[in-house]
Amino acid sequence: MRRLIVLLPLFLCIALGLFLWNGIGKDTQSIPSPLLDKPVPEFSLTSLYNEQRFLTQEDLKGRPALLNVWATWCPTCKQEHAQLNRIAQDEGVVIYGINYKDDRAKAKIWLEKYLDPYALNIFDPEGKLGLDLGVYGAPETYLLDAQGVIRYKHIGAVDERVWAQLKEKMQQLEVN
Amino acid sequence: MLRYCFAVLLLCISSVSYSAIDTYEFSDEANRARFQVLAAELRCPKCQNQNIADSNSPIAEDLRFELHRMLETGADDDQIVDFMVTRYGEFVLYRPRMSAQTYLLWYGPAALLILGIVVVLVVSGKRKSGNKKDSATGLSEQEKQRLDHLLKQDQDK
Known part of the structure; x- marks a missing residue:
């Protein structure tokens, strides 16, 4: 008994060490989104291409899809753009775009130049929808199910590795 | 000349440190004070180790704008915090709310302190009962005399 008490500090140190060790290498940059498993917030914003056409959260329903937040001022968005084009064209994935805090004319030129992977493009110049979605740095990509509920959120570029993860989650959604 | 330089230097510092806050107009002083408190307590999601009052990142700017808008439209502190959360x-x-998830955070230190006191009491209690000297001070007669002597020496001064 007495020996156990003497050894107690050692055990506590080991426990603390394991706890801290566990934290090493963890991603501290991405914050878990409180919007997971909640529907996309209500919005009514114009389409990037058509100022007269208003898009709402209802337009994002129907099929599991990706919702990608992008802007022309965001270098990482350019980096992931080719990958998005490939996913949309070759794999037939529905990708919706949110043009976040950007300039309409610039965005149109950008999409002309680098091609447009988006089934719909929501123009959010003030970042209102972005704020409601908890966007804090473009690019961000949300995985939506057919009912327009957010199932997953990725912060940063969608590269080959990230797409593999998203694809797997998306296939699970299609099955359900 | 030196004084002049110093004054210019001071002006430089003052304009920098207030630039993040004083761009907003407030309907009354209470709102201004609440703005400063809330901006200091809300953490910038992008830069993580700064609050939204300190940070120059675009998202912190947006959140300050939103905070100001909500204050001026009469939202109370809880509504604003809920909005952000x-x-x-x-x-x-930066000041986590009390919930089942944060009990450990809030009560952990106090619990550890109490645990420590209990351990110290138990250990010292055991030591005392095992010791034959057994007075309230835990000193033998000889040690007491020596202590008295030393204390008196000090009083003479």
Whole structure:
């Protein structure tokens, strides 16, 4: 008994060490989104291409899809753009775009130049929808199910590795 | 000349340190004070180790704008904090709220302190009962005399 008490500090140190060790290498940059498993917030914003056409959260329903937040001022968005084009064209994935805090004319030129992977493009110049979605740095990509509920959120570029993860989650959604 | 330089230097410092806050107009002083308190307690989601009052990142700017808008439209502090938490999560609170998840955080230190005191009491209690000297001070007669002597020496001064 007495020996156990003497050894107690050692055990506590080991426990603390394991706890801290566990934290090493963890991603501290991405914050878990409180919007997971909640529907996309209500919005009514114009389409990037058509100022007269208003898009709402209802337009994002129907099929599991990706919702990608992008802007022309965001270098990482350019980096992931080719990958998005490939996913949309070759794999037939529905990708919706949110043009976040950007300039309409610039965005149109950008999409002309680098091609447009988006089934719909929501123009959010003030970042209102972005704020409601908890966007804090473009690019961000949300995985939506057919009912327009957010199932997953990725912060940063969608590269080959990230797409593999998203694809797997998306296939699970299609099955359900 | 030196004084002049110093004054210019001071002016430089003052304009920098207030630039993040004083761009907003407030309807009354109470709102201004609340703005400063809330901006200091809300964490910037992008830069993480700064609050939204300190940070120059675009998202912190947006959140300050939103904070100002909500204050001026009469939202109370809880509504504002809820607004931020539903979008960015508990993460944005530098002062976490009391909940089942944060009990350990809030009560952990006090619990550890109490545990420590209990351990010290138990250990010292055991030591005392095992010791034959057994007076309230834990000193033998000889040690007491020596202590008295030393204390008296000090009083003479």
